[in-house]
Amino acid sequence: QEHAVESGGGLAQAGGSLRLSCKASGSIFRGNAMAWYRQAPGKQREPIAWIFISGSADYADSVKGRFTISRDNAENTVYLKMNSLKPEDTGVYYCNKYFHPGYWGQGTQVTVSS
Numbered sequence: 001q002e003h004a005v006e007s008g009g010g011l012a013q014a015g016g017s018l019r020l021s022c023k024a025s026g027s028i029f030r031g032n033a034m035a036w037y038r039q040a041p042g043k044q045r046e047p048i049a050w051i052f053i054s055g056s057a058d059y060a061d062s063v064k065g066r067f068t069i070s071r072d073n074a075e076n077t078v079y080l081k082m083n084s085l086k087p088e089d090t091g092v093y094y095c096n097k098y099f100h101p102g103y104w105g106q107g108t109q110v111t112v113s114s
Contacts, residue, residue, distance in 0.1 A: 003024070004024040004025070004103065005105055006021070008021050008108060009110045010110070011113065012085050012110070012111070014113065017083045017085065018082045018110060020110075021077060021079055022079075022095030023077050024076050024078065024095065029078075030073075034051055034096070034097060035049060035051070036094070036095050037093070037096060037101075038093050041090065041091065049067055055071070057069050078095050082110070085110075087113065088112075090111050091110060093110055094107040
């Protein structure tokens with residue numbers, strides 16, 4: 001059964017940091033590139049960071065240089081370290097497969113105040 005549990009969100013001030021975690025089922029995680037997605041208020045969900053099995057990663061321009069994605073293949077877990085947070089980073093953050101995302105978890109809310 002597919003499932004993913006995101007955690008680590010919360011309220012942060014602009015310029016602050018948060019670290020998100022996502023524990024996924026093996027059917028989602030193993031053998032797949034993984035990604036963090038963000039759904040900002042009133043906007044569509046979009047990928048902001050993705051990482052391949054090899055560990056190579058890439059980022060949306062909006063977060064490049066500030067966010068770092070990593071994965072622990074032994075624990076089926078993906079992380080997102082967010083630094084230099086901005087109010088526009090506010091949204092619900094989800095993890096899923098980068099290609100052909102399927103099941104969506106509840107996400108974790110991140111709110112950045114100015």
